[in-house]
Amino acid sequence: MAFTLEDLPIRDDLRGQSPYGAPQKHVRVQLNVNENTHPVPADVAEDIVSSIRQALTTVNRYPDREFSELRQSLADYLQRDTAPGQPLGPEQIWAANGSNEVLQQLLQAFGGPGRSVLGFPPTYSMHSILASGTGTTWIPAQRDDEFRISPETVVAAIREHQPDIVFLCGPNNPTGTPLPIETIEAAYAATDGIVMVDEAYAEFMPADAPSALTLLPGRERLVVSRTMSKAFAFAGARVGYMAAHPAVIDAIRLVRLPYHLSALTQAAAVAALRH
Known part of the structure; x- marks a missing residue:
């Protein structure tokens, strides 16, 4: 008989599971992965x-492990969405190979066996998959009508389940539902754990809708995740990032792989952010 995955001494909690993977069709618009349908403009691409050409001249060396220039560029970009008079420094920024890796590192640092993360499906499917891969218990909670989450709903779920981490998504993927800033405030006040707001589609929010970034001052356990995949049409470059208190960034350093962002990725992202 053929030797299969089930014959390996794999972790019990991974048995019977299937790897994540949206179908990759060669069509003009792939709604299942929400790709930006516009290519990178020619002048930006150049x-x-x-x-990247310049970075290649020193690619025999390991990349900047702290990706300092990229973190500064990301901090400068996010400054427009922060609270007035509240500077955002590079020490509050972390980046990785897509926001999926950012969230995986967050779960590695604050989740794991014996810990749990609360989410509100239907939402980004990788949230529960990343929880499973890190041995973190995924707890699904009920949304309100029209896929919304009120402050009362999030507080009730936190009090019932006492999670170590709370995952919120605003605007929500795949429903597009907005996430009220009051709901984030209520969630943070109701828990002593980490509250992560996935803002992968933040650039598509109404101009008058405040980002969770405005809540960062004084909230040391709040994390705001972003990506360059959507608004920057940069899905193939794999650059995700987050903003948080410097202490949270230090925690992520404990679990990250060394040199996890290549010199070429860093150079490409810094150039894209210039535009």
Whole structure:
């Protein structure tokens, strides 16, 4: 008989599971992965290529492990969405190979066996998959009508389940539902754990809708995750990032792989952020 995955001494909690993977069809618009349908503009692409070309001249060396220039560029970009008079520094920024890796590192640092993360499906399917992969118990909670989450609903779920981490998604994927800033405030006040707000689609929010970034001052356990995949049309480059208190960034350093962002990725992302 053929030797299969089930014949291996794999972790029991991974048995019977299937790897994540949205179908990759060669069609003009792939709604299942929400790709940006517009290519990178020619002048931006040329700047990125030039930056990668320069980075190649030193690719025999390991990349900047702290990706300092990229963190500064991301901090400068996010500054427009922060609270007035509240500077956002590079020490509050972390980046990785897509926001999926950012969230995986967050779960590695604050989740794991014996710990739990609360989420509100239907939401981004990788949230529960990442929880499973890190041995973190996934707890699904009920949304309100029209897929919304009120402050009362999030507080009730936190009090019932006492999770170590709370995952919120605003705007929600896949429903597009907005996430009220009051709901984030209520969730943070109701728990002593980490509250993560996935803002992968933040650039598509109404102009007058405040980002969770405005809540960062004084909230040391709040994490705001973003990505360059959507608004930047940069899905193939794999650059996700988050903003949080410097202490949270230090915690992520404990679990990250060394040199996890290549010099070429860093150069491409910094160039894209210039535009």
